[in-house]
Amino acid sequence: MRVNFTVNGRRQEADDVWEGESLLYVLRERLGLPGSKNACEQGECGSCTVRLDGVPVCACLVAAGQAEGREVVTVEGLADYARQRAEHGGCATGSCGTFLQDTRGRAAQGQDSQTGEGTELAPIQQAFIDAGAVQCGFCTPGLLVAADEMLEHNPNPTDADIREALSGNLCRCTGYEKIMDAVRLAAARQGEAV
Amino acid sequence: MDFLRPASWEEALAAKAEHPTAVPIAGGTDVMVEINFDHRRPGHLLDLTRVGDLYEWEAAEDSVRVGASVPYTRIMENLRAELPGLALASHTVASPQIRNRGGVGGNLGTASPAGDAHPALLAAGAEVEAESVRGSRRIPIDEFYTGVKRNALAPDELIRAVHVKKADGPQQYSKVGTRNAMVIAVCAFGLALHPRTRTVRTGIGSAAPTPIRAKAAEEFLNAALEEGGFWDNGKIITPSVAQRFAQLCSGACNPIDDVRGTASYRRHAVGVMARRTLTWTWESYRGARRLTEGAA
Numbered sequence: 001m002r003v004n005f006t007v008n009g010r011r012q013e014a015d016d017v018w019e020g021e022s023l024l025y026v027l028r029e030r031l032g033l034p035g036s037k038n039a040c041e042q043g044e045c046g047s048c049t050v051r052l053d054g055v056p057v058c059a060c061l062v063a064a065g066q067a068e069g070r071e072v073v074t075v076e077g078l079a080d081y082a083r084q085r086a087e088h089g090g091c092a093t094g095s096c097g098t099f100l101q102d103t104r105g106r107a108a109q110g111q112d113s114q115t116g117e118g119t120e121l122a123p124i125q126q127a128f129i130d131a132g133a134v135q136c137g138f139c140t141p142g143l144l145v146a147a148d149e150m151l152e153h154n155p156n157p158t159d160a161d162i163r164e165a166l167s168g169n170l171c172r173c174t175g176y177e178k179i180m181d182a183v184r185l186a187a188a189r190q191g192e193a194v
Numbered sequence: 195m196d197f198l199r200p201a202s203w204e205e206a207l208a209a210k211a212e213h214p215t216a217v218p219i220a221g222g223t224d225v226m227v228e229i230n231f232d233h234r235r236p237g238h239l240l241d242l243t244r245v246g247d248l249y250e251w252e253a254a255e256d257s258v259r260v261g262a263s264v265p266y267t268r269i270m271e272n273l274r275a276e277l278p279g280l281a282l283a284s285h286t287v288a289s290p291q292i293r294n295r296g297g298v299g300g301n302l303g304t305a306s307p308a309g310d311a312h313p314a315l316l317a318a319g320a321e322v323e324a325e326s327v328r329g330s331r332r333i334p335i336d337e338f339y340t341g342v343k344r345n346a347l348a349p350d351e352l353i354r355a356v357h358v359k360k361a362d363g364p365q366q367y368s369k370v371g372t373r374n375a376m377v378i379a380v381c382a383f384g385l386a387l388h389p390r391t392r393t394v395r396t397g398i399g400s401a402a403p404t405p406i407r408a409k410a411a412e413e414f415l416n417a418a419l420e421e422g423g424f425w426d427n428g429k430i431i432t433p434s435v436a437q438r439f440a441q442l443c444s445g446a447c448n449p450i451d452d453v454r455g456t457a458s459y460r461r462h463a464v465g466v467m468a469r470r471t472l473t474w475t476w477e478s479y480r481g482a483r484r485l486t487e488g489a490a
């Protein structure tokens with residue numbers, strides 16, 4: 001079957017999709033977006049976390065056909081997404097729906113939206129680097145998408161809020177402390193910027 | 195495999211009637227795991243995510259009608275006051291990502307003895323609204339679970355909603371697992387006090403082939419509370435009564451040994467959770483009584 005949906009602001013069309021295929025497979029194998037990782041294919045690790053119509057989900061548990069007509073944001077589009085959000089005055093009120101609508105059909109802007117390269121990093125990405133929260137990096141894309149979403153509606157998270165928001169993401173390397181540091185850092189910088 | 199994508203509830207019912215073996219898929223958090231691991235290759239997948247009605251909830255006089263696909267996240271955020279037991283149970287499910295997709299309809303569809311919604315629904319009192327092209331019916335929750343991962347739905351039926359009794363007293367949900375997130379229950383216990391009818395209801399998860407109520411324990415406690423005038427005098431429940439209640443809850447279990455725990459551990463843990471949830475709910479009942487009587 002054919003699936004039409006929007007990924008990182010671009011209309012995409014995937015052909016010859018098997019009906020039982022996951023959104024994760026379509027992103028990685030058919031659209032050449034390997035940022036979302038595949039580790040468990042059973043919702044346990046969160047490394048495939050993407051936003052589906054703004055909501056963080058495990059892409060491995062979304063049937064490709066369920067993405068028809070929907071908006072997906074992957075780690076490759078995170079920087080662009082964060083920039084758009086900042087331009088729309090943030091989303092701390094939780095009314096992000098309108099801003100999502102705005103990104104529909106937006107063209108790639110002088111950058112490679114396939115790899116996400118050639119653009120300034122999202123604040124959460126920069127914070128992960130600065131805090132040393134990336135080791136092998138396999139868990140990082142899912143954590144970035146989940147952490148970014150939390151900061152969008154909860155700009156001043158407590159440690160308990162951060163732990164809860166990231167409880168669906170496993171990391172085998174860092175022991176999580178640096179990840180906590182990174183999210184605290186991103187929250188603090190976000191606070192300063194306002 | 196065919197991917198059916200009904201745009202409305204009527205279309206979904208028609209599709210299910212035409213293809214009774216079609217597997218409905220809502221949040222996909224059970225179905226996709228089975229497909230990814232090749233445990234299931236249905237001829238048809240019936241996608242319910244385009245049926246808007248299933249994502250709505252509505253409060254009636256003494257119950258809340260929760261659409262089959264309302265994600266756990268919404269239940270936690272919006273129904274904490276009316277359905278505290280179900281909201282607490284929802285919060286223990288998996289992770290934010292899973293709670294954003296999965297809902298009670300899927301939990302009931304899978305009917306796993308470990309599903310977290312079940313003890314809460316059993317304790318609160320609920321009815322499953324099932325529908326087919328033949329018509330609609332309400333299945334009492336006590337009659338819904340028919341065997342290990344089996345339920346009372348006919349092949350052409352879909353779950354439209356679950357009608358859960360609004361809380362008329364404190365409710366609790368307790369679950370044993372190895373960590374706070376991403377845990378399938380080793381065993382679980384739900385308790386609801388119903389001061390209006392002066393009854394207590396229970397729900398036990400993962401300790402029998404199906405989710406169950408501890409009926410003998412409920413009857414014992416109902417009688418003991420009545421006899422001692424506890425509902426009126428708001429006294430602390432006698433330790434011996436709590437102890438007996440816990441024993442009877444343990445006794446209601448019919449658990450197995452598996453990778454998550456042994457049968458005897460499960461029996462023991464259910465007793466501990468029964469005593470604790472009774473203490474918690476009774477304390478908050480007493481607190482509420484003191485407040486309403488202005489005698490605090």
Ligand SMILES: Cc1cc2nc3c(=O)[nH]c(=O)nc-3n(C[C@H](O)[C@H](O)[C@H](O)COP(=O)(O)OP(=O)(O)OC[C@H]3O[C@@H](n4cnc5c(N)ncnc54)[C@H](O)[C@@H]3O)c2cc1C
Nearest residue numbers: 043220221222223224225288296297300301303309310353
């Ligand atoms: C990593 C992970 C952790 C999990 N942890 C927990 C946990 O802690 N506690 C827990 O209870 N569960 C847990 N689950 C299981 C799952 O998330 C729940 O059972 C959830 O409620 C399923 O809802 P869904 O909408 O995703 O169902 P789906 O996967 O879409 O469907 C589940 C079943 O219900 C049927 N179905 C769905 N909707 C309907 C309907 N309207 N009418 C008739 N049949 C229907 C489907 O055909 C299927 O058989 C976990 C799953 C994963 C992947």
Ligand code: FES
Nearest residue numbers: 040041043046060
């Ligand atoms: S690959 Fe999706 S959660 Fe692990």
Ligand code: FES
Nearest residue numbers: 136139171172173
């Ligand atoms: S950095 Fe290696 S898994 Fe997290």
